[in-house]
Amino acid sequence: MARAGLDVGELLVKLMTRETGEISKVDYAPQKPEFINSFVRGEQFLVRKTPESQGVSSAFFTDLIRVLSENKECNMHKLMFVRHGFVIAECAFEPYEMDIWHVSYSMCKSIVGMAIGLLVEEGKLSTDTKLNDIFSTRMGPLGFLKKNVTVENLLNMSSGVEFNEAGAISGNDWRKEFLNSGFKFEPGTAFEYNSMNTYMLSAIVTEITGKSLFEFCKERIFEPLGIKRVYWESCPQSITKGGWGLFMRTEDMAKLGVLYLQKGRWNGQQIIPESWVNRSTSWQIETGKDDNEHYGYQIWINDDRQGSYAFNGMLGQNVFVYPDIDMVVVTNAGNSDIFQTSLMAVTIRKYMKSSIEAFDHPLPEDFASLSELKAICKSVSGRTTDFPVILNGGYKKKSIAMTTGNTRKREVFVTTKRASFKSSLYSYNNVTENLLIDRWLSKLDGKTYDLDVTGIGIFPLMMQIVHNNFTDGIHKVGFRRGDNNSFYIEVYEGETIFSLRCGFGGHRYNSLINMHGEKYIVSLASFCKRDEYNRFVLRNEIYFLEEACTRVFNIYFEDDAIDRDDRKGTFIHPSVPSSIEIRFREIPGTDMLMTTLDNLAPDTFGGMTGMIYNRFLKGGMKGILNEAIKNTMQPVVKGTLCLTDTR
Numbered sequence: 001m002a003r004a005g006l007d008v009g010e011l012l013v014k015l016m017t018r019e020t021g022e023i024s025k026v027d028y029a030p031q032k033p034e035f036i037n038s039f040v041r042g043e044q045f046l047v048r049k050t051p052e053s054q055g056v057s058s059a060f061f062t063d064l065i066r067v068l069s070e071n072k073e074c075n076m077h078k079l080m081f082v083r084h085g086f087v088i089a090e091c092a093f094e095p096y097e098m099d100i101w102h103v104s105y106s107m108c109k110s111i112v113g114m115a116i117g118l119l120v121e122e123g124k125l126s127t128d129t130k131l132n133d134i135f136s137t138r139m140g141p142l143g144f145l146k147k148n149v150t151v152e153n154l155l156n157m158s159s160g161v162e163f164n165e166a167g168a169i170s171g172n173d174w175r176k177e178f179l180n181s182g183f184k185f186e187p188g189t190a191f192e193y194n195s196m197n198t199y200m201l202s203a204i205v206t207e208i209t210g211k212s213l214f215e216f217c218k219e220r221i222f223e224p225l226g227i228k229r230v231y232w233e234s235c236p237q238s239i240t241k242g243g244w245g246l247f248m249r250t251e252d253m254a255k256l257g258v259l260y261l262q263k264g265r266w267n268g269q270q271i272i273p274e275s276w277v278n279r280s281t282s283w284q285i286e287t288g289k290d291d292n293e294h295y296g297y298q299i300w301i302n303d304d305r306q307g308s309y310a311f312n313g314m315l316g317q318n319v320f321v322y323p324d325i326d327m328v329v330v331t332n333a334g335n336s337d338i339f340q341t342s343l344m345a346v347t348i349r350k351y352m353k354s355s356i357e358a359f360d361h362p363l364p365e366d367f368a369s370l371s372e373l374k375a376i377c378k379s380v381s382g383r384t385t386d387f388p389v390i391l392n393g394g395y396k397k398k399s400i401a402m403t404t405g406n407t408r409k410r411e412v413f414v415t416t417k418r419a420s421f422k423s424s425l426y427s428y429n430n431v432t433e434n435l436l437i438d439r440w441l442s443k444l445d446g447k448t449y450d451l452d453v454t455g456i457g458i459f460p461l462m463m464q465i466v467h468n469n470f471t472d473g474i475h476k477v478g479f480r481r482g483d484n485n486s487f488y489i490e491v492y493e494g495e496t497i498f499s500l501r502c503g504f505g506g507h508r509y510n511s512l513i514n515m516h517g518e519k520y521i522v523s524l525a526s527f528c529k530r531d532e533y534n535r536f537v538l539r540n541e542i543y544f545l546e547e548a549c550t551r552v553f554n555i556y557f558e559d560d561a562i563d564r565d566d567r568k569g570t571f572i573h574p575s576v577p578s579s580i581e582i583r584f585r586e587i588p589g590t591d592m593l594m595t596t597l598d599n600l601a602p603d604t605f606g607g608m609t610g611m612i613y614n615r616f617l618k619g620g621m622k623g624i625l626n627e628a629i630k631n632t633m634q635p636v637v638k639g640t641l642c643l644t645d646t647r
Contacts, residue, residue: 008166011465016632018455020473020494024169027236028468030517032247035101035546036229044226046251046258049086050370055359058369061089062376064351069093069380074344075316075587076380077102077548078250078332083325083358085258087251089373094382095508095523095543101229101247102332103547107313108232108246109198111256113155113298115205115217117276124208127152131200134207135179151204153187154197155297156284160185164194169465172236175203191287191295193339195243198298199235202242213240224271225259227252233467244313244466247546250330256311257319257328281309281321291341300340304353314338315548315588318345325358334548336588382508437487440536440574441479441502443563448478448490449580449639456635458491458498458542459515460549460586469516472496477555477582477639489540489555502526502540510545521545535559549586556581562641580639589633 014023022028051058061081068074077096081089092098119125131149153159163181167174178196185192202213209216214232222230230252233245259265260281264272280297287295294301302308304322311319316333318340329352335342340349457464457471464470472494480488480499491498501509501524508525523543531537535556542551561567561575568575 008169011169015461016628018453018473020455020457020471023470024468025171026169026468027172028470028516029236031231031233032467032518032520033231034512034519035247035521037100040228042223042226043228044255046082046085046087046254049088050365051081051083051088051373052363052365052370054083054086054088055361055363056083056088056356057363058089058366058373060351060356062369062373064348064355065089065091065373065376065380067347068344069376071343071347073335074333074342074347075335076331076333076344077316078330080250080254080328080330082254082258082328082330085262087254089377090250091377091380093380095525096332096545098250100521100545101231101249101252102317104246104248104253104317105244105313105315105548106195106198107253107311107317107319108248109195109243109298109313110311110319111217111221111246112198112201112205112213112242113280113296114221114256114272114276115213116151116155116201116297117272117280118220119205119208121273121276125151125204127155131179134204135175138175138179149187151201152284154201154204155280156295157191157193157197158188158285159194159197160187160190160192161194161196164196167196168235169468174199174235175237175239191285193287198243199239199241201298202240206239212238213242221271222252224269225252225255225266227255250332253311253317253319254328254330257321257330260321261323261326261328281307289339292339302340302349304349308352310340312340316342316344317548320348320352322352325356327352327358332548334550334588382506437481437485441487442481443574443576444479445481446479447576448476448492448642450476450642451582451637451639453635453637456584456637458493458513458551460544460551460589461633462549462586462588463544463547467518469518476642477580489538500524500540500542502538504528520547531556533559548588552585552587554583554585556583576641578641582637582639583634584637585634 011024051061065079068076068079076093078092078098079090080087080098090098096102116125120127127150129151130147131151132147149159149161160183161178161181162184163174163178167177171177174196178200205211205213205216211219212234214234217232218230222228227248229249231247232240234240255266259271260277263274264270264277265274280299281301282296283294283301284296285294287293292300292302296309300310300312302310302320304320305324307323309321311321314337316331316335316337318329318331320329320331322328329348331344331348333342333344335344337345340346451474454473454475455471456474458474459469459471474491474493476492478490478492480490482488482501487502489500489502491500496514498511498513500511500522503509503525504527508523510521510523512519513522521544523545525541525543527539529537529539535558538555538557540553540555542553544550557577558579558581559568560578562578563576
């Protein structure tokens with residue numbers, strides 16, 4: 001594990017020094033397919049009912065959705081409530097869409113537990129089976145160390161094996177490294193959350209069945225539930241990652257919760273053994289965590305209500321299950337949640353524990369409350385109609401075309417001591433998109449700016465690390481006016497040009513970008529402001545609709561017009577600035593990383609990396625480390641107008 005710790009430190013240094021390309025020691029190959037944005041034969045959908053018909057008031061959901069939407073820290077993406085197997089409330093928060101799959105992170109660990117339960121029920125495996133019995137032919141010279149590690153230890157996170165998540169960036173053979181790694185404690189004596197335990201459960205499924213975990217789950221779990229649009233990443237050894245890497249629709253996540261509420265039955269068929277459902281959702285080990293004191297088999301045991309539990313993934317991907325009231329709550333989000341500790345998770349669990357009134361009989365239909373619920377769901381969605389994704393081009397020097405978007409009225413207010421500036425800015429932000437392009441942005445048509453720092457990508461760092469898909473570096477930014485008075489920002493990253501259409505006045509535009517052969521749906525919204533130096537600012541928010549991450553970059557146009565004798569380049573004097581400044585940010589980002597590092601013990605990394613990290617913490621250099629991380633997550637880049645674009 002010491003070597004893996006060094007690899008983590010090495011990668012961290014590379015990211016901070018803005019190295020690009022394949023900087024990881026794990027071989028990269030494109031995996032993620034393009035999402036199918038249409039019905040697939042055999043797909044099953046849950047039936048929709050009113051809350052009152054299932055014994056719950058619409059007003060409860062209206063209040064909870066309002067609270068979640070009003071707090072930016074929650075950063076909600078999608079929310080769904082199911083009772084008695086029926087969807088009774090659901091909403092997607094702008095710009096996310098209910099029907100598009102979403103990264104699940106560790107939520108999928110619970111599915112791995114289901115697969116293991118099937119093998120146990122069939123007598124092909126026991127929770128007492130030891131790793132050296134399963135992988136006897138794959139054990140290295142240190143394989144004897146795993147003689148006491150059982151399937152049970154992997155299921156309840158008590159293996160004590162040192163090889164943890166850091167190993168996912170240290171090489172290609174994770175299975176071998178796990179089997180030859182040392183221990184932090186005697187197996188079964190303590191709880192330590194380790195995604196590599198789940199990865200090894202996936203490897204066990206492959207070892208026994210000859211199929212990948214993803215193939216096995218498609219056949220035994222996903223197909224019977226009508227889950228068709230789903231994808232699960234694999235490691236370089238073609239073993240499904242297990243503990244992360246799953247993309248799944250919110251409704252399909254809900255089906256998994258309903259499956260467990262129904263003791264493993266679906267449409268009259270026993271999919272997961274009832275005995276396994278009961279066993280996996282029972283206390284198996286003490287966690288030592290105040291917020292979640294108990295853990296089952298790849299499932300968190302909660303104390304919200306009697307018998308409640310959760311399939312939990314970081315940044316807000318959850319399936320909360322409440323057997324006593326026969327309810328499932330599903331969330332997708334992009335907050336700083338690690339173990340159900342975010343404001344979002346705390347708020348939902350509090351409401352489900354103390355505020356909800358769920359009756360066993362239908363309530364009188366309350367059309368006023370139901371209308372209010374529908375209104376707030378429509379409001380937070382930010383759209384009245386859907387719009388398709390259209391692409392043109394792809395990988396290697398090919399532009400990505402954008403779609404038309406939707407309109408929503410939007411006003412931007414800026415607090416300032418100068419009333420005149422505030423009023424002018426208010427007026428400015430209400431000009432139409434056409435006027436904006438005609439009077440100012442059209443001056444930038446065809447102009448490009450070379451950047452002085454080239455190690456930043458359109459992908460947030462979180463996505464780069466998790467998917468092992470690292471940037472080639474943005475080296476140039478350009479601007480282009482298109483047909484129908486459209487305006488584009490063109491991002492030159494490596495040999496690829498991402499052409500992103502700006503959406504003003506509440507418009508949003510979707511695109512499909514191709515990052516090294518993997519396609520991601522993004523939504524772009526743009527806003528215009530002025531900063532304290534009276535510079536014109538173009539703010540752009542790029543939402544990765546299948547992910548928990550958002551990339552923000554603000555473009556500041558310097559007041560130094562190259563095409564005017566007086567060099568003035570304000571909004572009053574539309575012009576071509578000689579330089580720009582771009583400030584990048586990602587959500588979730590710096591705060592979450594700093595919190596994570598604050599909670600790390602120096603021996604987490606092991607070896608020399610742990611020693612160096614310890615010196616930073618105890619040697620008064622933590623501030624330097626914090627600043628370095630901040631500059632990595634929130635870089636500021638200068639751009640200079642290309643000489644060939646001064647026309």
